[in-house]
Amino acid sequence: MSAQPDVESSSASDAHEGGFRPTFDVSTERGGPNYGKFVGQVREFMDRVRAALPSAELTDELLADLKSMNAKLVDFETDEWTSPSGTRIDLPARGNITLPPYDIVDAGPDGVDATITFTRFNLGGNGAAHGGFVALLFDDLGGMAAALNIEGICRTAYLKIDYRSLTPLNSELAVRCWVDRVEGRKVYVRGTLHEGDRLCAEMDALFIKLKPGQP
Numbered sequence: 001m002s003a004q005p006d007v008e009s010s011s012a013s014d015a016h017e018g019g020f021r022p023t024f025d026v027s028t029e030r031g032g033p034n035y036g037k038f039v040g041q042v043r044e045f046m047d048r049v050r051a052a053l054p055s056a057e058l059t060d061e062l063l064a065d066l067k068s069m070n071a072k073l074v075d076f077e078t079d080e081w082t083s084p085s086g087t088r089i090d091l092p093a094r095g096n097i098t099l100p101p102y103d104i105v106d107a108g109p110d111g112v113d114a115t116i117t118f119t120r121f122n123l124g125g126n127g128a129a130h131g132g133f134v135a136l137l138f139d140d141l142g143g144m145a146a147a148l149n150i151e152g153i154c155r156t157a158y159l160k161i162d163y164r165s166l167t168p169l170n171s172e173l174a175v176r177c178w179v180d181r182v183e184g185r186k187v188y189v190r191g192t193l194h195e196g197d198r199l200c201a202e203m204d205a206l207f208i209k210l211k212p213g214q215p
């Protein structure tokens with residue numbers, strides 16, 4: 001990743017007391033130096049599960065392995081503000097396994113440029129990415145573009161996606177989100193997703209700047 005939003009520079013005086021905070025304790029260390037590889041293995045596992053037809057014996061074996069791994073994590077649960085899955089800004093999509101693993105190319109008040117490669121886990125049907133993952137990608141990067149433009153945190157009021165052509169798997173795509181205009185607390189954000197010159201999808205979204213204390 002060559003660029004990251006400057007989340008650490010958000011001043012403490014801007015701290016939002018509600019449930020969705022403009023400042024959070026970002027980290028490049030939580031979970032240890034191999035946390036990124038760990039997330040990578042989790043993502044690969046989800047891809048392989050989506051693609052596999054396991055034998056009954058293998059299903060039983062993996063079930064036992066997974067029960068054992070889940071039991072190891074039980075005592076390490078933490079809140080959303082300190083989980084490395086969401087605060088590791090050095091990792092694709094902040095290490096957030098909920099999100100498609102985008103890489104930020106450039107991010108600032110003028111917009112956010114990122115790359116994303118959808119994989120088997122993101123399959124919708126007949127080889128194309130699921131439209132919900134495209135919307136998820138736009139929601140997060142659109143929210144980031146809004147936040148960086150107004151230097152405050154927003155929530156999505158609406159998110160409209162036009163699916164212009166099939167979004168492929170296993171091909172690096174370019175996504176761009178930028179603020180079209182700001183009217184008071186209303187931040188109108190646009191976005192595009194391309195494979196090369198081909199437009200796969202477009203976003204038209206409204207984000208609302210949260211008031212102090214607003215959840």
Ligand SMILES: CCCCCCCCCCCCCCCC(=O)SCCNC(=O)CCNC(=O)[C@H](O)C(C)(C)COP(=O)(O)OP(=O)(O)OC[C@H]1O[C@@H](n2cnc3c(N)ncnc32)[C@H](O)[C@@H]1OP(=O)(O)O
Pocket residue numbers: 005006007010022023139140141142143144147148151152153154155156157158184185186206208210211214
């Ligand atoms: C510091 C830098 C950090 C940078 C680094 C950040 C990195 C990290 C990035 C993370 C990025 C995550 C991005 C995910 C963001 C979600 O996914 S949030 C989850 C999905 N969204 C929700 O759950 C929101 C649920 N809805 C709500 O909470 C409330 O309806 C809202 C959206 C906050 C608005 O409520 P409100 O604040 O009471 O505002 P309200 O007075 O109703 O409306 C304000 C204005 O907007 C208009 N409006 C409201 N809703 C709509 C609508 N749906 N359609 C049209 N107009 C509307 C109203 O008409 C009104 O217009 P005016 O009268 O002012 O002209």
